[in-house]
Amino acid sequence: MRYQGFLALALVAGFMVGPVAAQNDKKDDTKTTKEAEPAVKDEGPGLKSIRGKVCYGIGMSIGANFKSQGIDTDMECLMQGIRDALEGKKAAIPEEEIQAAMQAYQKQLEGKKRKVGEDYLADNKKKPGVKTTETGLQYKVLKEGKGPIPKKTDSITAHYKGTLIDGTEFDSSIKRGMPAKFPVNRVIPGWTEALQLMPVGSKWELVIPSDLAYGPQGTPGIPPHATLVFEVELISIDNAKE
Numbered sequence: 001m002r003y004q005g006f007l008a009l010a011l012v013a014g015f016m017v018g019p020v021a022a023q024n025d026k027k028d029d030t031k032t033t034k035e036a037e038p039a040v041k042d043e044g045p046g047l048k049s050i051r052g053k054v055c056y057g058i059g060m061s062i063g064a065n066f067k068s069q070g071i072d073t074d075m076e077c078l079m080q081g082i083r084d085a086l087e088g089k090k091a092a093i094p095e096e097e098i099q100a101a102m103q104a105y106q107k108q109l110e111g112k113k114r115k116v117g118e119d120y121l122a123d124n125k126k127k128p129g130v131k132t133t134e135t136g137l138q139y140k141v142l143k144e145g146k147g148p149i150p151k152k153t154d155s156i157t158a159h160y161k162g163t164l165i166d167g168t169e170f171d172s173s174i175k176r177g178m179p180a181k182f183p184v185n186r187v188i189p190g191w192t193e194a195l196q197l198m199p200v201g202s203k204w205e206l207v208i209p210s211d212l213a214y215g216p217q218g219t220p221g222i223p224p225h226a227t228l229v230f231e232v233e234l235i236s237i238d239n240a241k242e
Helices: 025-030 050-069 074-086 095-125 188-196
Strands: 130-132 138-143 155-164 168-174 182-183 203-208 228-237
Touching: 095 130, 095 203, 130 228, 188 203, 188 228
Parallel strands: none
Antiparallel strands: 130 138, 138 203, 155 168, 155 182, 155 228, 203 228
């Protein structure tokens, strides 16, 4: 069976077993086969065996994948599917039904993720000092600058920190110890809009809805439909002609 969509979990367990690297030491020429054996040994049944460790590792990978996607797992059904496949049994459910269920569940998950972001935006909107633009972008002035305001065609230098709404940090120029430089019109729409409102010297907190960020596709480190929170300090306009 071949299943399409984000729920199609392709698990490829690649175990690369190679020879133990020899050191630049003449003593290595005298190593016995026993000394060159891998560190992992088969010490008994269950999790003590090599097979048990491998299966447990694959299970952890599946669990982590499901958790990251917010999949509410039915362990009994999951295990039945694994058992039936391993035993070569005919699928208990027609493939068309599985495909339809996956598509329907994907829509449910996307709806839940959007609602989490919408609820966060609704709550944040009520906080003192928070302003909301017509597009849905929210910002709060943490420090008011007195410099010029960038135009869409300008390039700027800024320090920033980006987090998900649960506080998970996915990027920070501050941690890297180097401010970022980029054209105003070459970033996500929420940033492009905010920068054209910020005077140089300002520090703002931005809350950016998913459709002004990475939308349903997401990006590495940022899941689909994610509302993002940034602290941005606009340091300078570098080249208005660029």
